[in-house]
Amino acid sequence: xxxxxxxxxxxxxxxxxxxxxxxxxxxxxxxxxxxxxxxxxxxxxxxxxxxxxxxxxxxxxxxxxxxxxxxxxxxxxxxxxxxxxxxxxxxxxxxxxxxxxxxxxxxxxxxxxxxxxxxxxxxxxxxxxxxxxxxxxxxxxxxxxxxxxxxxxxxxxxxxxxxxxxxxxxxxxxxxxxxxxxxxxxxxxxxxxxxxxxxxxxxxxxxxxxxxxxxxxxxxxxx
Amino acid sequence: xxxxxxxxxxxxxxxxxxxxxxxxxxxxxxxxxxxxxxxxxxxxxxxxxxxxxxxxxxxxxxxxxxxxxxxxxxxxxxxxxxxxxxxxxxxxxxxxxxxxxxxxxxxxxxxxxxxxxxxxxxxxxxxxxxxxxxxxxxxxxxxxxxxxxxxxxxxxxxxxxxxxxxxxxxxxxxxxxxxxxxxxxxxxxxxxxxxxxxxxxxxxxxxxxxxxxxxxxxxxxxxxxxxxxxx
Numbered sequence: 220x221x222x223x224x225x226x227x228x229x230x231x232x233x234x235x236x237x238x239x240x241x242x243x244x245x246x247x248x249x250x251x252x253x254x255x256x257x258x259x260x261x262x263x264x265x266x267x268x269x270x271x272x273x274x275x276x277x278x279x280x281x282x283x284x285x286x287x288x289x290x291x292x293x294x295x296x297x298x299x300x301x302x303x304x305x306x307x308x309x310x311x312x313x314x315x316x317x318x319x320x321x322x323x324x325x326x327x328x329x330x331x332x333x334x335x336x337x338x339x340x341x342x343x344x345x346x347x348x349x350x351x352x353x354x355x356x357x358x359x360x361x362x363x364x365x366x367x368x369x370x371x372x373x374x375x376x377x378x379x380x381x382x383x384x385x386x387x388x389x390x391x392x393x394x395x396x397x398x399x400x401x402x403x404x405x406x407x408x409x410x411x412x413x414x415x416x417x418x419x420x421x422x423x424x425x426x427x428x429x430x431x432x433x434x435x436x437x438x439x440x441x442x
Numbered sequence: 443x444x445x446x447x448x449x450x451x452x453x454x455x456x457x458x459x460x461x462x463x464x465x466x467x468x469x470x471x472x473x474x475x476x477x478x479x480x481x482x483x484x485x486x487x488x489x490x491x492x493x494x495x496x497x498x499x500x501x502x503x504x505x506x507x508x509x510x511x512x513x514x515x516x517x518x519x520x521x522x523x524x525x526x527x528x529x530x531x532x533x534x535x536x537x538x539x540x541x542x543x544x545x546x547x548x549x550x551x552x553x554x555x556x557x558x559x560x561x562x563x564x565x566x567x568x569x570x571x572x573x574x575x576x577x578x579x580x581x582x583x584x585x586x587x588x589x590x591x592x593x594x595x596x597x598x599x600x601x602x603x604x605x606x607x608x609x610x611x612x613x614x615x616x617x618x619x620x621x622x623x624x625x626x627x628x629x630x631x632x633x634x635x636x637x638x639x640x641x642x643x644x645x646x647x648x649x650x651x652x653x654x655x656x657x658x659x660x661x662x663x664x665x666x667x668x669x670x671x672x673x
Contacts, residue, residue: 261598292451299458306462313469317476320484320499382598416598416647 227353235357239365242438245338246369247429252338256370257421259329263386266374268322269329270367276307277339278359283307284347285355291348300343301334308333338366373424381415485529492577492587493551493558510560512550518542520668533564533573546665556580561666563590565658568650570594572603572658576612582670585627588612590655600651611642617663624667626660629653 225232245251255273259265283303284291291299312330315323333339342362347355378384383391383404392403394411414420433439444450483499486506490497497505515526518541528547536544549560559578566572574590588609595601602608615627616639625640629652634641644652 259597261596265597290445290454292445292454294446295451295455298455302458302462306466309466310469313466313473313477316480317473320480378598413646 232354232357235354236361236364239358239361240368241365241432241436244365244369244432245341245362246366246425247432248439249338249341251341252336252366253422253425255329255332255336256366256373256425257418258332260370260374260377260421260424261381261416262378262384263371263374265329266370267367269332270363270370272311272329272333273336273339273366274360274363275311276304276333277342277363278356280304280307280339281342281347281355281359282352284343285350285352288348288350296348297340297344300340303343304334304339338362369425369428372428373421376424377415377421380412381420383409383411488589488591489549489551489560489562489575492560492575492589493553494587495553509551509553510549511552514548514550515545516548516666516669517546518544518665518668520666520672533562534571537564541665544665546669548666548669551577558586559670561663563658563662565654565661567592567595567603567654568600568648569596572651572654574603574655574658576659576663578617578670583616583618585612585615585617592651595651596648598647599645600648600654602645602648603651603655608642608645615639615642622671624664626656626663628656628660 239245243249246253246256255269259269280300280303284300287299308330312323342358346358350358375385378386379390383389383394389403391409392405393401394405395401398406398408480499483502486502487497487499490502490505490509493509495505495509513528515523515528515531517523523545526545528545528549531545531547533547536546547562549562551558551560557580559582561576561578563574563576564571570593572590572592572595574588576585577587578584579586590603590609592601592603595603612627617624617626619625619640628634628641629644630638630641631644631649631652633643
């Protein structure tokens with residue numbers, strides 16, 4: 220194989236890591252994994268936990284699929300991929316429940332969402348089945364980072380504008396029952412935008428991000 | 443071997459499933475004691491938090507023995523059923539039984555010379571189960587602490603029931619009115635009136651979860667009326 224002579228971080232391999240962050244972002248360019256981007260971006264913390272979990276599953280899943288790529292029968296490859304995702308997700312869940320109980324409680328709702336995340340199956344099918352283990356790992360890291368970055372940006376705006384907090388800390392001041400008792404911005408009559416907490420605003424935020432990215436990135440401008 | 447043959451496909455599928463199943467079964471069995479310990483300590487932590495004792499998970503067990511003096515399983519008429527270990531009662535299973543056949547666990551705590559009664563709760567939220575604990579003062583009427591949790595409510599909306607801003611609203615509310623009739627504490631949409639002794643603010647965007655909490659508090663506390671009034 221030609222790939223074996225390639226340097227670990229050759230130009231091509233670096234592109235695998237960096238492309239998904241911008242030019243080939245799974246959410247804003249490929250528009251995959253939107254479901255979880257809408258569901259869990261109300262607060263920053265679950266968004267970060269979700270990003271880390273997806274990274275684990277995608278990197279190891281890509282590695283396993285890549286190692287088995289010459290053995291997997293073509294006709295049942297999707298089912299085999301699904302089995303691998305489900306296996307990894309349950310494994311993560313079990314280990315967290317035993318050793319990091321608080322994180323597992325945070326994550327519990329999203330386990331099902333990881334299995335159904337189209338990015339994971341998409342990368343297995345489109346990349347890991349046709350490439351070696353090292354490249355697949357890089358691709359996994361790149362794509363999950365690209366996914367995580369968007370998740371965190373959206374969660375940042377939704378938590379800040381929707382509940383006036385970041386990572387659970389009240390950074391815009393404390394909102395008490397009456398304006399006079401409140402501190403910070405709330406004292407001057409500022410109100411949280413409750414609409415930001417609802418899913419439609421996540422879609423609109425992602426839309427604005429896509430618009431912004433397309434207007435800045437020349438490669439993405441279509442004729 | 444031909445990778446497109448039926449035999450190969452079957453063998454591959456069988457080997458793959460057996461390997462994955464074995465690996466998962468092994469992990470689950472090995473980690474089970476650790477997981478059960480976490481769940482047990484968390485339960486103790488939650489019960490203690492309602493009477494204002496904050497402990498970390500490692501010390502929950504010792505503190506629990508220190509503060510919780512009695513763990514009783516009550517019957518529908520309010521009498522104590524000695525044959526049942528109250529701590530091990532599974533409310534999910536109990537709530538499925540008929541009213542007369544259920545056991546109702548109650549924890550009696552003593553802190554700084556005062557007696558508190560902690561009642562476990564269990565009910566349904568929007569997506570999944572919700573549960574919690576409510577601690578009553580020695581007058582068996584005033585709430586001194588509440589703790590709620592959930593299996594899968596929407597983060598940022600219904601899931602806020604386990605946050606202190608929501609739980610702390612229950613402190614000081616009463617479950618009986620002036621005439622000693624049971625009224626429970628309700629989560630009121632649009633906000634409870636100032637001075638309402640039986641209402642707290644519901645969560646905006648989390649109406650169904652809030653209603654779930656209201657129902658759970660009412661349905662579960664109702665069962666303890668005979669015990670609370672007679673002891």
